[in-house]
Amino acid sequence: MMNDATPRLAQKKQHIIRREEGMQVSSWHAFTGTLKRDLLLVFRRRSDVVNPLLFFSIAVTLFPLGISPEPDFLAQIAAGVLWVSALLATLLSLDSLFQQDMADGSLEQLVISPHPLAVMVLAKVLVHWLVTGLPLTLLAPMLAVMMFLPEEGYSTLFLTLLLGTPTLSLVGAIGAALTVGLRRTGVLMTLLILPLYIPVLIFGTGAVVSAVNGMAVAGHLAIMGAMLMTALVMAPLAAGAALRISLNG
Amino acid sequence: MYFDSFSEFLNMGGHGLYVWMAYGLSAVLLIINVVQPVMHKRQLIKEQMRKLRREQKTS
Amino acid sequence: MWKTFVAWFHRMGSPKWFYEISGRWIPWFAAAAVLLIAVGTVWGLAFAPADYQQGNSFRIIYIHVPAAILAQSIFFLMAIAGGIGLIWKMKVADMVAKSCAPFGATMTFIALFTGAIWGKPTWGAWWVWDARLTSMLILLFLYFGVIALQSAFDSKQSAARASAILSLVGIVNIPIIKYSVEWWNTLHQPATFKLTEKPAMPAEMWMPLLVMVVGFYCLFAVILMLRTRNEILEREKRTHWVQGLLSKES
Amino acid sequence: MQELLSGQNLACERDDRLLFSKLDFKLHCGEVLQIAGPNGSGKTSLLRILAGLLPDFDGTLFFQGKPVQSDSDHFRENLLFIGHQPGIKLNLTPEENLRWYQSLYHPADTDQIYQALAQVKLTGFEDVPCYTLSAGQHRRVALARLFLHAAPLWILDEPFTAIDQGGVKEIEQLIADHAQQGGSVILTTHHNLSLPVELNVIQLGQSHQSETEQA
Numbered sequence: 001m002m003n004d005a006t007p008r009l010a011q012k013k014q015h016i017i018r019r020e021e022g023m024q025v026s027s028w029h030a031f032t033g034t035l036k037r038d039l040l041l042v043f044r045r046r047s048d049v050v051n052p053l054l055f056f057s058i059a060v061t062l063f064p065l066g067i068s069p070e071p072d073f074l075a076q077i078a079a080g081v082l083w084v085s086a087l088l089a090t091l092l093s094l095d096s097l098f099q100q101d102m103a104d105g106s107l108e109q110l111v112i113s114p115h116p117l118a119v120m121v122l123a124k125v126l127v128h129w130l131v132t133g134l135p136l137t138l139l140a141p142m143l144a145v146m147m148f149l150p151e152e153g154y155s156t157l158f159l160t161l162l163l164g165t166p167t168l169s170l171v172g173a174i175g176a177a178l179t180v181g182l183r184r185t186g187v188l189m190t191l192l193i194l195p196l197y198i199p200v201l202i203f204g205t206g207a208v209v210s211a212v213n214g215m216a217v218a219g220h221l222a223i224m225g226a227m228l229m230t231a232l233v234m235a236p237l238a239a240g241a242a243l244r245i246s247l248n249g
Numbered sequence: 250m251y252f253d254s255f256s257e258f259l260n261m262g263g264h265g266l267y268v269w270m271a272y273g274l275s276a277v278l279l280i281i282n283v284v285q286p287v288m289h290k291r292q293l294i295k296e297q298m299r300k301l302r303r304e305q306k307t308s
Numbered sequence: 309m310w311k312t313f314v315a316w317f318h319r320m321g322s323p324k325w326f327y328e329i330s331g332r333w334i335p336w337f338a339a340a341a342v343l344l345i346a347v348g349t350v351w352g353l354a355f356a357p358a359d360y361q362q363g364n365s366f367r368i369i370y371i372h373v374p375a376a377i378l379a380q381s382i383f384f385l386m387a388i389a390g391g392i393g394l395i396w397k398m399k400v401a402d403m404v405a406k407s408c409a410p411f412g413a414t415m416t417f418i419a420l421f422t423g424a425i426w427g428k429p430t431w432g433a434w435w436v437w438d439a440r441l442t443s444m445l446i447l448l449f450l451y452f453g454v455i456a457l458q459s460a461f462d463s464k465q466s467a468a469r470a471s472a473i474l475s476l477v478g479i480v481n482i483p484i485i486k487y488s489v490e491w492w493n494t495l496h497q498p499a500t501f502k503l504t505e506k507p508a509m510p511a512e513m514w515m516p517l518l519v520m521v522v523g524f525y526c527l528f529a530v531i532l533m534l535r536t537r538n539e540i541l542e543r544e545k546r547t548h549w550v551q552g553l554l555s556k557e558s
Numbered sequence: 559m560q561e562l563l564s565g566q567n568l569a570c571e572r573d574d575r576l577l578f579s580k581l582d583f584k585l586h587c588g589e590v591l592q593i594a595g596p597n598g599s600g601k602t603s604l605l606r607i608l609a610g611l612l613p614d615f616d617g618t619l620f621f622q623g624k625p626v627q628s629d630s631d632h633f634r635e636n637l638l639f640i641g642h643q644p645g646i647k648l649n650l651t652p653e654e655n656l657r658w659y660q661s662l663y664h665p666a667d668t669d670q671i672y673q674a675l676a677q678v679k680l681t682g683f684e685d686v687p688c689y690t691l692s693a694g695q696h697r698r699v700a701l702a703r704l705f706l707h708a709a710p711l712w713i714l715d716e717p718f719t720a721i722d723q724g725g726v727k728e729i730e731q732l733i734a735d736h737a738q739q740g741g742s743v744i745l746t747t748h749h750n751l752s753l754p755v756e757l758n759v760i761q762l763g764q765s766h767q768s769e770t771e772q773a
Contacts, residue, residue, distance in 0.1 A: 033661020037647070037654065044649040044687075105643025112610055113662040114634035174477055178470050182460050191456055192474060195449040196481050199488035206492065227484065238477050241394075245469045247611060251355055258354060264365035264429050271368045271422040272349070275375070278414050279527065286534035293541050297554050463573060465614055546574065 027115040031123050034110070038127040052093040052132045053139055059085035060143045071148040078147035079208035082157065083164075086136050087197055090165060093132045094172035095189060097124060098180040098243065107180075108247055117240035125166075125173045125236070133165030149212070156211035156221075160204040163224040170228075170235035171196050177239040181246035200227060321398045323540045324549050330533040337529045344523030351516035359513075365429040368422050370517055374524040375419040376440075379447060380482075382412035382528065386454070387479040390472025400536070402468035403543070405475070406458060407535030411528060413451035420444050439493035443486045450478045464543065560587045561623060562711060562742045563608070568617035570603055577603055578762055581617070587710065588737050591744045591758045592751060599763025601746045602642065602715060608744060609639040609713045635663070638709040640717060644700035648689040652680055652699045655688065656706060663707050674705035679725070694720040704732060712736065714745040 042049060063081045064074060101107035110120045140161050141154055149157065175193035179185040207220035252258040261268045352370035359366035386408035393401035423441050424434045435441070454471045461467035544550045562585050569579035577600030585591050593601050606612040608619065610630065619626040621633045646655050653671050660666040666674075675684050678698040688696060697720050704712065712733075718726050730753055733743050737755045751757055 029665055030662045033658050037658040041649055105641050105645035108641055109645050114631045192453040195446050199484045202488040202492045242473050245466050248466050261364035267365050267425045267429055268367050271425045275371045275418050282411055282414050282531055289538050
């Protein structure tokens with residue numbers, strides 16, 4: 001088991017103990033490393049990416065079937081239906097954000113790594129958004145065609161989803177972190193997180209409706225941007241604290 | 250006194266049902282909220298006493 | 309001044325001290341609560357003048373407004389107590405936070421229910437998507453979330469910490485939710501008749517309201533202390549002082 | 559010898575049950591410390607407290623003489639913890655798993671990772687997905703971190719789980735080498751360790767069992 005590699009490592013040990021020569025570890029490397037690993041994991045299980053998108057499409061399809069296929073009527077509810085479905089699709093996919101890491105023990109390694117846990121959470125949330133929020137945003141205009149959304153609404157729908165879905169991922173991460181140690185998580189997490197999603201829903205649909213009615217949407221988008229910034233700063237901290245608690249059992 | 254008679258008081262100018270329903274339900278809920286911790290305390294003490302007696306028997 | 313505050317703060321952290329002091333306070337608060345609520349109710353129901361628009365259904369305000377005020381301040385207190393428990397690892401603060409939730413949810417429910425009852429004669433409908441009612445409904449969901457999370461954990465310590473985080477996240481969100489709901493409400497229903505915004509209420513109308521609000525706060529204090537004392541008994545049952553207390557009680 | 563990690567008056571209560579109390583220990587550089595005791599005596603809890611995963615305890619931990627909380631990043635940089643679960647992603651290859659771990663500490667190049675995997679007898683498995691490997695091999699992948707990450711303090715929870723006899727000897731040798739180079743190891747195991755260095759033992763679960771009976 002011994003070979004020439006070990007003496008060199010022994011030397012390194014002395015370095016770290018004395019903390020010299022910039023041997024400090026970099027949180028940026030840890031961030032990109034975690035980002036790469038999670039993206040790689042998603043790439044190995046590509047079907048997981050498709051599921052939220054399928055859910056989104058099916059949920060949107062249910063509304064014309066359940067209520068009415070009348071184009072005028074659908075045009076009225078299009079923004080709301082698309083936003084509610086996107087919100088639910090995000091929520092359902094968030095359930096497993098930390099679950100695998102918890103089960104295989106790599107979550108505790110993240111927690112005791114010499115980096116701010118919020119940064120690690122941010123990497124995981126970013127991956128989640130890249131593989132659910134972003135595809136949902138790209139898919140939404142196509143479903144909007146099926147919902148007869150008036151032309152004026154398309155760009156606004158796209159922009160609000162682009163600004164809103166990362167907020168959903170960030171806020172949802174708090175719920176996922178709070179419930180990751182529990183036996184049954186799905187419904188409880190929904191109960192915790194849905195009330196917090198309401199402002200995003202209101203401004204998201206509000207902006208699209210305004211755009212369809214030919215009104216200004218800059219104000220809405222600014223508010224959604226502000227909500228995203230707030231979530232970006234606070235949610236990783238809250239989710240990090242929640243993860244520490246969940247590891248406690 | 251704002252009302253002239255007791256029946257008028259009960260009637261509340263035609264809104265009696267709503268007013269008394271609101272007050273009645275609130276009263277019930279408040280009383281439940283007071284009684285529940287009191288009962289809980291009794292139960293806690295009873296449980297603890299039973300446990301103490303059991304431990305005294307075994308020792 | 310600061311030193312006495314710090315000393316007081318640390319003593320508050322001792323469950324035994326809290327148990328003893330609250331035992332002495334409960335009778336006073338209970339008496340005040342009963343007196344104030346009785347006076348407020350009789351005054352509000354029988355002596356206050358009727359509203360010139362709404363008539364006597366307006367008397368629901370004496371329950372509705374105190375409940376709504378309590379619902380919000382209890383959530384605030386729950387988040388603060390949770391935060392103190394989280395940062396300074398103070399057990400009593402955890403227990404206080406836990407004891408807040410059920411009564412807060414009850415208050416929110418009363419505010420919603422009385423609002424709905426009041427709405428029937430005023431608007432002609434049991435439920436209206438009024439901004440205040442909608443925010444209250446969301447607040448009720450937030451309370452349910454905290455209570456559900458609390459009961460989902462096996463370990464009491466983890467339960468307390470997790471719900472503290474959730475209530476802190478909630479407290480950050482409540483202003484955003486309120487603002488967005490109000491904005492949404494004006495978008496959909498411009499110029500609805502507001503339940504509680506009255507132009508210059510006369511003194512004989514708002515005096516009983518004030519008495520009721522203070523009475524509700526006293527009642528809350530009583531229930532909070534009762535519940536926290538139960539929590540203390542349960543969690544500290546292994547300590548000598550609780551066992552001594554129990555042998556005296558029997 | 560320099561003092562590396564020490565604990566003063568440690569006590570831990572889980573779910574209304576006192577696991578241990580008034581526990582003091584000192585670990586110097588070059589020492590190996592075994593935490594022993596029957597099931598449910600709090601071995602894993604103590605290990606997790608030492609690794610900084612369990613904040614619910616009374617008492618103080620010192621790293622190099624200073625309280626751990628005063629510079630927890632410094633402590634974590636110098637700690638290598640391998641828990642009950644090996645922390646291996648089944649959909650990744652051993653190489654990718656180790657690359658992630660090293661990104662948390664000191665990024666390693668492919669050569670170093672291959673070398674470390676060779677040390678734990680996983681040559682030829684570097685780039686196959688971990689779900690094709692056995693439980694013992696997962697453990698070996700995790701243990702390969704011991705070669706990559708030059709931390710002076712190792713905390714290992716049951717490192718011999720699912721490892722064959724030959725592997726156990728090699729890991730014992732590895733622990734002994736680490737100690738002789740001035741590193742320290744804290745571990746739990748049900749296995750009888752045979753080490754050329756002195757073994758300190760913390761025995762849990764005997765003294766306080768009588769305590770709980772009294773209570």
